[in-house]
Amino acid sequence: MPQGKVEVVPDDGLTTRQRRRQPVLAVHTGPGKGKSTAAFGMALRAWSAGWPIVVFQFVKSPKWKVGEETALRALGEVPGGAPVTWHKMGEGWSWIQRPGTERDHAVEAAQGWAQIKKDLAAEAYRFYVLDEFTYPIKWGWVDVDDVVATLRDRPGSQHVVITGRDAHPALLEAADLVTEMTKVKHPMDAGRKGQQGIEW
Amino acid sequence: MPQGKVEVVPDDGLTTRQRRRQPVLAVHTGPGKGKSTAAFGMALRAWSAGWPIVVFQFVKSPKWKVGEETALRALGEVPGGAPVTWHKMGEGWSWIQRPGTERDHAVEAAQGWAQIKKDLAAEAYRFYVLDEFTYPIKWGWVDVDDVVATLRDRPGSQHVVITGRDAHPALLEAADLVTEMTKVKHPMDAGRKGQQGIEW
Incomplete structure (x- = not known):
């Protein structure tokens, strides 16, 4: 996408430069493919800007x-x-020393969010991918009001991308950038299965 | 996205394994962000599978x-x-020894497509990103029937991702995977301009 022309200059007392450096909260939602993939693509840009990156992957399958x-x-x-840091819920978060033998995904999701809050408060990274994070919010494992307030008040210039279907309306409201990925046609419709290099 | 369950097993005489190895033609279209970004994200997977990657960028701005x-x-x-190979139309395609002083974008686009055809015929790569390639098709600089026939008959297992708005219906018809990115909300709506690390 090109740098676009701004249609409306907001009356917020900020210079263009200040406005330009505002941290972005992006949400990729919808039933189509590309939500996570586009978030990881954004991470390429962030990496090339020299920003420390972290991924919190709220999914279970290792594949x-x-x-x-x-x-x-x-x-x-x-x-x-x-640097790139990658945390996966499904393997037990890496900072949890003794993961329980009985997996409690709600607890794991809450632990993940607690770590994100700590990292945001410490400005530990510049670019966060909270992959499939819409689901623990949807399922009530993480409080959406806490998420919105934490992201709204995060210090510095920390960019956050959240992916997953069924994003909570409060999250969409809080986001600066929302893209909905719509499935138009998918190889599985034609009876194909996923394949390495394309699906994972 | 997980490996999904196949709803319909096609009566095409192929095994699941054969079907799985079929080359994919994906189109990312629609007015929203993430079309190219998701294509480059797919390139991450392709790279990790060990596949030689090529990008043909049909855009002009160097930024x-x-x-x-x-x-x-x-x-x-x-x-x-x-390996990753990256060709940009805007700088004059790298394989054109003496680019004309008068830029003729239609000619450049046709030269780009001619090179893609050569590379496909030679199976030079496994993963192709034809970035913003919908536009030269839309503008008639590249013949859509030639594109569809060439892609349909491409040898081996070469995956192709085409990005850009207003994808030609014949291209959508030929594609295995079509995702439409819809803009729901964009920071430029709030008077922000693009910023490094996020927009480029």
């Missing part, structure tokens, strides 16, 4: 998105490049 | 997508990783 993980981790190891 | 380019080129130089 999903392993390709993006491999590639972004490889970028994170390029000498002189920005 | 667009420079972040993705930097990051994907960095991946292309990771020792042992898959």
